[in-house]
Amino acid sequence: MITLDNIHKSFGDNHVLRGVDLHVARGTxxxxxxxxxxxxxxxxxTILGLVTPEKGTITVDGQDVSQTGDRDAFLARFGxxxxxxxxxxxxxxxxxxxxxxxxxxxxxxxEEAHEIAIEKLRRVGLTPDVADRxxxxxxxxxxxxxxxxxAIAAEPEIIFFDEPTTGLDPIMAGVINxxxxxxxxxxxxxxxxxxHDMTSVRTIADNVAMLHGGKIRWxxxxxxxxGATDPYVxxxxxxxxxxxxxxxx
Amino acid sequence: MSWIAALGRAALGLLAAMGRVAMFxxxxxxxxxxxxxxxxxxxxxxxxxxxxxxxxxGLTAIFTGxxxxxxxxxxxxxxNAEAVVPQIVAIGMVRELGPVLVGLMIAARVTSSxxxxxxTMKVTEQIDALVTLSTHPMKYLTVPRVLAATLxxxxxxxxxxVIGIFGGYAVATGTLGFNAAAYIQNTVDxxxxxxxxxxxxxxxxxxxxxALMGCYFGMNSGRGAQGVGRATKxxxxxxxxxxxxxxxxLTGVFFSV
Ligand SMILES: Nc1ncnc2c1ncn2[C@@H]1O[C@H](COP(=O)(O)OP(=O)(O)OP(=O)(O)O)[C@@H](O)[C@H]1O
Ligand SMILES: [Mg+2]
Numbered sequence: 001m002i003t004l005d006n007i008h009k010s011f012g013d014n015h016v017l018r019g020v021d022l023h024v025a026r027g028t029x030x031x032x033x034x035x036x037x038x039x040x041x042x043x044x045x046t047i048l049g050l051v052t053p054e055k056g057t058i059t060v061d062g063q064d065v066s067q068t069g070d071r072d073a074f075l076a077r078f079g080x081x082x083x084x085x086x087x088x089x090x091x092x093x094x095x096x097x098x099x100x101x102x103x104x105x106x107x108x109x110x111e112e113a114h115e116i117a118i119e120k121l122r123r124v125g126l127t128p129d130v131a132d133r134x135x136x137x138x139x140x141x142x143x144x145x146x147x148x149x150x151a152i153a154a155e156p157e158i159i160f161f162d163e164p165t166t167g168l169d170p171i172m173a174g175v176i177n178x179x180x181x182x183x184x185x186x187x188x189x190x191x192x193x194x195x196h197d198m199t200s201v202r203t204i205a206d207n208v209a210m211l212h213g214g215k216i217r218w219x220x221x222x223x224x225x226x227g228a229t230d231p232y233v234x235x236x237x238x239x240x241x242x243x244x245x246x247x248x249x
Numbered sequence: 250m251s252w253i254a255a256l257g258r259a260a261l262g263l264l265a266a267m268g269r270v271a272m273f274x275x276x277x278x279x280x281x282x283x284x285x286x287x288x289x290x291x292x293x294x295x296x297x298x299x300x301x302x303x304x305x306x307g308l309t310a311i312f313t314g315x316x317x318x319x320x321x322x323x324x325x326x327x328x329n330a331e332a333v334v335p336q337i338v339a340i341g342m343v344r345e346l347g348p349v350l351v352g353l354m355i356a357a358r359v360t361s362s363x364x365x366x367x368x369t370m371k372v373t374e375q376i377d378a379l380v381t382l383s384t385h386p387m388k389y390l391t392v393p394r395v396l397a398a399t400l401x402x403x404x405x406x407x408x409x410x411v412i413g414i415f416g417g418y419a420v421a422t423g424t425l426g427f428n429a430a431a432y433i434q435n436t437v438d439x440x441x442x443x444x445x446x447x448x449x450x451x452x453x454x455x456x457x458x459x460a461l462m463g464c465y466f467g468m469n470s471g472r473g474a475q476g477v478g479r480a481t482k483x484x485x486x487x488x489x490x491x492x493x494x495x496x497x498x499l500t501g502v503f504f505s506v
Contacts, residue, residue, distance in 0.1 A: 078381060100382045
């Protein structure tokens with residue numbers, strides 16, 4: 001459903017993506033792992049057109065994303081949780097969650113949007129009393145979950161989660177992992193998740209891809225990851241300081 | 250010869266920047282005309298830019314009008330022309346000082362806050378989030394602010410003009426011994442329609458410049474707190490200089506007979 005073909009992106013002389021090839025099939029969950037700063041977030045942003053690659057093509061359902069006529073309709077199919085939550089700090093929590101339901105092509109009555117927002121907040125483990133607070137009044141982990149609720153509020157068919165469990169306690173992380181898995185199996189959504197947490201990888205993923213050196217170093221079904229012979233993957237999933245991936249100390 | 254090259258580069262850079270600003274303005278105009286529209290954002294911008302700027306505009310105008318009356322009286326006394334205080338205060342306020350001072354106050358108050366707000370949104374990925382939620386940042390952020398400023402700053406200028414004239418009146422009748430009724434009569438008789446039109450047109454142009462610069466610098470902000478700081482500083486500088494330059498041009502257009 002989503003295909004990246006030879007994607008290149010640099011910032012000045014920092015050549016971040018050097019030919020990324022990746023395919024995500026409809027209704028499956030792809031998890032992207034890789035060291036900090038390897039360009040995982042940038043890779044996802046290229047799909048949404050937030051970052052324009054210098055080279056390469058990205059297709060969604062066979063259609064080139066750089067040539068979508070109706071951008072709003074195209075983007076209405078996606079949900080995105082940003083690494084830093086990126087909540088609108090001038091709007092109360094519930095209006096953040098229901099942002100898309102309050103305006104534009106998916107607009108519906110205010111009461112209904114409010115109800116959906118409360119329901120989505122509940123699904124990410126937040127009580128209705130946070131709904132009227134401002135994002136700045138929430139903890140980092142709570143903001144992350146509001147961002148998650150916003151990403152899933154309009155029930156999009158393709159959802160990107162950038163580090164959904166970072167900053168959460170282990171129990172809440174478990175709840176979120178299960179929620180993402182449910183979204184794939186029950187709602188049939190196609191998801192891409194970036195994470196550093198191996199528990200998340202094992203719960204969420206159908207397939208795993210490891211980004212290193214600007215390319216997809218390894219990709220395969222999650223069941224194969226422990227048997228992977230690639231030394232980079234091995235070092236990463238076991239969190240070893242020694243190995244081919246250089247660590248600066 | 251290197252200074253020629255440097256000069257050329259600076260000139261080209263300036264031209265390119267002007268081109269980018271013009272493109273930015275053009276894009277916001279096209280978004281102004283096409284739905285969806287965001288009336289709630291427009292209402293908020295009108296409140297912020299218009300209503301909440303009234304105190305600072307009023308205070309600026311009243312002190313300026315007062316000082317103007319004192320200066321004209323003192324200067325006029327040197328050739329027995331003290332009597333022109335009402336006329337010159339009226340012209341000075343309505344034609345130049347009202348629009349320029351209000352414009353500069355709006356640059357200080359509104360341009361800076363728009364730039365800082367939008368730059369912060371940019372830096373914290375809120376602009377990206379808007380895009381992913383099928384909301385065009387130009388439509389949602391820029392259009393309401395620029396439209397609101399263009400509509401409401403002329404009104405602020407009108408208020409500033411009136412309060413400035415009142416400041417002159419208060420000083421002239423209070424300490425300089427002018428007759429109250431005659432002062433008002435002189436002011437009203439002397440002002441022409443053209444003075445008032447020029448004042449309001451200047452207000453609209455300055456308001457548009459102020460909001461546009463805030464949005465432009467905010468949207469093009471660099472990363473981090475430093476990026477926000479630079480965007481804010483740059484927006485106010487650009488808005489102030491452009492307002493003064495536009496004022497010069499508009500004065501030429503309206504009053505060079
Ligand atoms: N707007 C930008 N301007 C310049 N460089 C950038 C920009 N955005 C990202 N980069 C650079 O691109 C590289 C990849 O960034 P990215 O955010 O994709 O990393 P990541 O893999 O998501 O890391 P993490 O796991 O820490 O989130 C980094 O070296 C970063 O410095
Ligand atoms: Mg990242």
